[in-house]
Amino acid sequence: MTITATAPRAAAYRGRLRWWTELPLIAVIYALYSGARLLVRGDVNDAVEHGADILHFEQLTHLDPERWFNQLFTHHAFLGVPADFAYASLHYVVTPSVLVWLWLRRPTHYRNARTWLMVSTLIGLVGFTVVPTAPPRLLPGAHGFMDTMAQYGSYGWWGTDASAPRGMGHLTNEYAAMPSLHVGWSLWCGIMLFRYGRNWFVRALGVIYPLMTAFVVMGTANHYLMDAAAGVATMGVGFLLAKPALRVVDGLQARVRRRLGTEPVHEAVVAVSVAPGASAAPADKQQAAAPGGAKVPAPRTVSVPPGAPDDPGRDPGAAGGSGAGRGERSRMS
Template sequence: MTIHAPALRAAAYRGRLRWWSELPLIAVVYTVYSGVRLLVRGEVGNAVGHGADILHDEQLLHLDPERWFNQLFAHHAFLGVPADFAYASLHYLVTPAVLVWLWLRRPTHYRTARTWLMISTLIGLVGFTTLPTAPPRLLTGGYGFIDTMAQYSSYGWWGADASAPRGLGHLTNQYAAMPSLHVGWSLWCGLMLFRLGRHWAVRALGATYPVVTVLVVLGTANHYLMDAAVGVLVMGLGLVLTRPALRVVDMMPGRRQANRQTAADPASTAAAPRGQSPAATDAGPTTVPVVDEAPGDTSATPTALAHRQGAR
């Protein structure tokens, strides 16, 4: 039976990934992100000053739509309330959901996408550390912004401290507006869904989600337009660094051995017994190879490929 290259690549990638190593890795990176973000709160006066400077620079360039969107959301609850719910939840729900979807349905893309997201997140910490910034809603001195999270807090679980649940405001850093990883993560999710989704609805969701997120962070006065732009820049820089980072990881002794085994006999990865790698005595148990294919698509299964090969 002949199995084509795409099926072998999917099997090889899935065979080299382990959920019991992926989950701790993601947990560690997110814990570092949350912990550092919380610890580097900075001095409030400096954070407010940085926010005011950003707004001033935007006004000079006539690129300051934050106040207009904020007034719109503040005076129309049918816009403001859903926006607050979106700000308080989607950032923490959609991103892990896309990661799981990549793991299950697009294993050949998962490792690169996961590395891109992690590197970009760690780069974002540099911004939080070096430039603590107050969001528009926390600017003092009559800038005219309304804190919609506080205004509509009775509708949700959050209090006056951004998206943190009531009573847990001390567990969040409200002065980490620059860059906006709400925007950065939503861009990552959108690109994954748009590029790798096979159904038009998935691709449409991918195209829409980042745009909606930008409107939400501006309308709720949680970010400046420049925060959103720098969030996109951070994701771009993370993408540039992803391949070099993966090359460094692949040069490590354990990874080099796994790569040599796969390169020497990739078919053995697909043909390995369920739950075992091709070199079970050395590598131990692994996950089951799964061909990256759309639901209901039997054209790429080993049986279909064998029939097609025999027909020729």
């Protein structure tokens, strides 16, 4: 017979996470994201040429829906204004909110998810550096795109420089269109909501949000369809690299702890074999002494050979004499 006690994994894992280390880490990655967009401006002529090349390729393959969406948002303010608000805000609100939600409700999955997002963001920064790309709204007028952020600027806080607040356009890089991290981050949020949400509404949001973001970035003339596809590919590569990155980080941390002599005592899972006729102490009273006087949590698994008492804490001779209890159980079986 096997007796298994399941520990509260979520509570135990949350104890390993510290907000005072997580917040600075996330802040550093976000600062790199914002700083790289600002510093890596590239040559304007090269950026415009790259944008025109992407649009030309899409036209050759008949995969250029951004012009149709842009005309739709330009001609209908009831679509264009909400799209501009979504582009200017959701990217910076929904992603941190999902991170906090994972921290509070899914702590066992938080670290992998956070690492996936961060690795993908760093890959996106490489794309901004290597391939500076002008969005459709910054192509010459002959291409026919309208900047809806400028058209509906009187409705919101943004100016004519992408989604930057008025007067702060010089603090953003307008030639960081490839890949679209708006689409990449929204895909990450959608997967988290769909996978870990417990009701249909949250899961539906996980499907709707990335699709809506893709339509918005194309309709506002801030990204091409190829930018959106590159954002999805970036998240795919980040997903593949997240676990190896965590293994490297964990290995480095363990090495540093060993050198400093501060390596923690890990929880042990102990298998206890109980011989026939012997009694096993209750699981909550079984503790083993670890080096240095620390105590290891109680064993989680107790293996009892056939023929031993069903109740590990019960004396075999109890319940009516030395053999009566065992004989009665034998007849019942």
